Amino acid sequence: xxxxxxxxxxxxxxxxxxxxxxxxxxxxxxxxxxxxxxxxxxxxxxxxxxxxxxxxxxxxxxxxxxxxxxxxxxxxxxxxxxxxxxxxxxxxxxxxxxxxxxxxxxxxxxxxxxxxxxxxxxxxxxxxxxxxxxxxxxxxxxxxxxxxxxxxxxxxxxxxxxxxxxxxxxxxxxxxxxxxxxxxxxxxxxxxxxxxxxx
Numbered sequence: 262x263x264x265x266x267x268x269x270x271x272x273x274x275x276x277x278x279x280x281x282x283x284x285x286x287x288x289x290x291x292x293x294x295x296x297x298x299x300x301x302x303x304x305x306x307x308x309x310x311x312x313x314x315x316x317x318x319x320x321x322x323x324x325x326x327x328x329x330x331x332x333x334x335x336x337x338x339x340x341x342x343x344x345x346x347x348x349x350x351x352x353x354x355x356x357x358x359x360x361x362x363x364x365x366x367x368x369x370x371x372x373x374x375x376x377x378x379x380x381x382x383x384x385x386x387x388x389x390x391x392x393x394x395x396x397x398x399x400x401x402x403x404x405x406x407x408x409x410x411x412x413x414x415x416x417x418x419x420x421x422x423x424x425x426x427x428x429x430x431x432x433x434x435x436x437x438x439x440x441x442x443x444x445x446x447x448x449x450x451x452x453x454x455x456x457x458x459x460x
Contacts, residue, residue, distance in 0.1 A: 263391045263419055264408025269436035269453045273408070274353060274385050275299040276453070281322065281351040281383070285314075285341050287334065288324035289356035295324035307336050314344040331367065334360040338369035345373075345382035353385045358393040366397035374401045392418050406440040409433040423448070 264270035271294065278284055278299075286295045288303070296303030301324035304310055313321055327333040341352045352373070354360070361367055366374060374384065374397050386398045392415065399405065405423050407430060410416040420427035423441040425448060430439065436453040 262385055262387045262406040262408075263389070263410065263415070264387075264438075265389055265411035265415075267435060268408035268410075268433075269438070270387055270406075270408045271355065272436075273406070273438065273453050274387060277385070278351050278353070278383070282320040283344065283348055283350040284322040284353070285310075285337075285344055285350065286322075286324045286353040287337050287355055287360070288326050289329060289359055293324050293326045295322075295353075295355075296326075299324075307333070307340075310337070310340050314340045314347065316347050318347075320348075329356075329359040331360070335367065335369045338367075338373050342369070342373050342377055345377050345380045349381060351383040351385070353387065355387050357386045357388040357395070357398065358390045361395035361398075363393060364396060366395040370395070371397050374398055389415075391415060391422070403444055404440055404442050406438060407433070408438045409435055 262270050262274060284301065286301055288295045293303040295301040301322040304323050304325050305327055310325055312318060313323055325337055344350045345352065361370060365371065388394045399422055407419045407423065410419060410430060416430040417427050420430045433439065438451055440449045
């Protein structure tokens with residue numbers, strides 16, 4: 262899921278997951294946006310996170326806030342892999358370009374994407390800069406979802422990935438989106454208004 266700052270991508274994602282009882286978010290916002298706005302418990306401790314993903318742990322919505330170091334992100338991804346095996350769960354990574362780079366995904370993020378999908382999780386990877394994020398996620402994505410892009414190069418990148426005319430991406434305004442379903446090859450557009458999406 263891609264979109265420039267204040268384009269509505271996080272609000273759209275939160276709406277998609279409003280009913281998720283088991284949710285783990287890599288929350289890149291310093292003030293813990295998912296905890297502040299979207300009913301997640303803000304967590305800064307890897308030890309707490311490790312307890313929360315154990316089989317006997319109660320269902321929780323957790324926003325993990327930590328410096329975007331390779332070590333922290335690897336630990337998050339390893340624990341997310343455990344979580345999705347325990348019960349149906351959703352995982353969100355905000356600002357993917359902070360913790361990955363163009364090319365192959367980092368080890369544990371790649372494991373989550375390539376081997377974790379068999380457990381049926383919902384995994385959302387959000388970025389403002391798709392060209393700076395890993396290619397593993399977009400290669401494994403069931404859906405590619407795009408909000409308004411700030412840069413012409415990013416709009417072109419997303420248009421190519423969704424196989425649509427770049428003018429469709431360029432024309433997006435805040436809270437509007439376009440999406441390609443890679444399984445059915447269908448294109449959908451919509452707008453997010455007052456906490457609900459209109460398609």
